[in-house]
Amino acid sequence: SAVISQKPSRDICQRGTSLTIQCQVDSQVTMMFWYRQQPGQSLTLIATANQGSEATYESGFVIDKFPISRPNLTFSTLTVSNMSPEDSSIYLCSAGSGISYEQYFGPGTRLTVT
């Protein structure tokens, strides 16, 4: 299994600003993903963070709003740009070896936009 940490754990941001969330894995992994979870709701996949190339976004999510970086096999960032109150959510990073289908999740970043 992989141990995943995220920074920050929570933040309160002003409308129109941007926040970058960091995800660090304790071992090299092939697959990294970003999810969004509204409080009390299920998880929705935002994108797959690809090492050395552009992220692959799911329907309804675009690079201009959620730019993602993946500079190496243990680290990724998600930026939430030009935030509105509708972006208030929990953002989760997950990682998998790419050998098995198992994914391990970070503790999440709770974002509140005012």
Added chain:
Amino acid sequence: QQQVKQSPQSLIVQKGGISIINCAYENTAFDYFPWYQQFPGKGPALLIAIRPDVSEKKEGRFTISFNKSAKQFSLHIMDSQPGDSATYFCAASLSGTYKYIFGTGTRLKVLA
């Protein structure tokens, strides 16, 4: 066709009882089915997972039952304990993609 339907939405069980959560899917291209447990303020934790070539998998008090023909799978928690009180999510992964589609979640409460 990409959905995973999960029921019930919430469940209350007496300590020592059996908790059963069900999931159903349509897309036969799903080939990996994990279950996650999430406590408030924490990320989901992988509990147990199954591939469609197996009808049942057991790990401790947790068992997955899988019915390929019915396209359904379920999580059974035996001897449920108050510490099991959490939200449980089923998920399915499309073959070759490693991407998960999650069910809507079940909030389990085990009464002491």
